[in-house]
Amino acid sequence: MKYNNIYEGIFLERPNRFIANVLIDGKKEKVHVKNTGRCKEILIKGTKVYLEKSNNPNRKTKYSLISAYKGNQLINIDSQVPNKVVFDAVQSNKIEGLNNIKVLKREVTFGNSRFDLYFEKDNEKGFIEVKGVTLEDNGLSLFPDAPTERGTKHIKEMIKAVEFGLSGYIFFLIQMENIKYFTPNISMDEKFSNALIEANKRGVNILAYNSTVKKDFIKINEKIEVLI
Structure with a gap:
């Protein structure tokens, strides 16, 4: 499975199951989380994450969070x-x-x-x-x-x-x-x-x-x- 338009970010917080706030290029962005599980041991403030930018201009969120580091281990959290x-x-x-x-x-x-x-x-x-x-x-x-x-x-x-x-x-x-x-x-x-x-x-x-x-x-x- 190949992703396109990948951006690096820093995880800040997760207000609900579907949304996270991530720092991308120094700007706080509201992004879609492609996993409704808890992921509490992964999505910790300050964690380095990767996101895929959408080509759909009508989407409410520009980015989808697809993976995150836990220590040196990169974990794909895309449940789809x-x-x-x-x-x-x-x-x-x-x-x-x-x-x-x-x-x-x-x-x-x-x-x-x-x-x-x-x-x-x-x-x-x-x-x-x-x-x-x-x-x-x-x-x-x-x-x-x-x-x-x-x-x-x-x-x-x-x-x-x-x-x-x-x-x-x-x-x-x-x-x-x-x-x-x-x-x-x-x-x-x-x-x-x-x-x-x-x-x-x-x-x-x-x-x-x-x-x-x-x-x-x-x-x-x-x-x-x-x-x-």
Whole structure:
């Protein structure tokens, strides 16, 4: 995923989930935050961030905040990008167990949920639900960074899909580099974590890949170990 018109800034504050104030070229700008999660350990006053400037003159905000540093680690916090990154990776045969896909569609409904991706290959059909991960603690990536009833619902629906005879994948895209392990954040959301543990027991595939992240792009990198 490539970004255009990238600008550097200094994070000041986040009045609400959708808006942040950022210092760009010495001027305070109101910008759009492309992540409704908390990101409290990332978006700290004084943090260096990168933004993409919009070409739409009618937008209320000129810029979108897409990544930020946590120490020396650049973290992509764009919650809209994981689906595209994983879609492209599946198409390019870069995901273990998801090679030679014949059909790949976005946003397909099963039961009471709409999963991010639907695929067909040979005699296999199934769904992939993608979760972007921005939370890191001492080299361990965790999800979620806030309670998510919707995420728990998706997992339970994916279990039903597997029981129905379809293949099911919960895919965690770690939106940063040099991460080797992923685990559910049980202290933040016990229901989600327990649902993921149950899904793993019931035949749902749990995958996690880290990413290569630069100021103007993000791409999938390598499979990492899932600790459940």
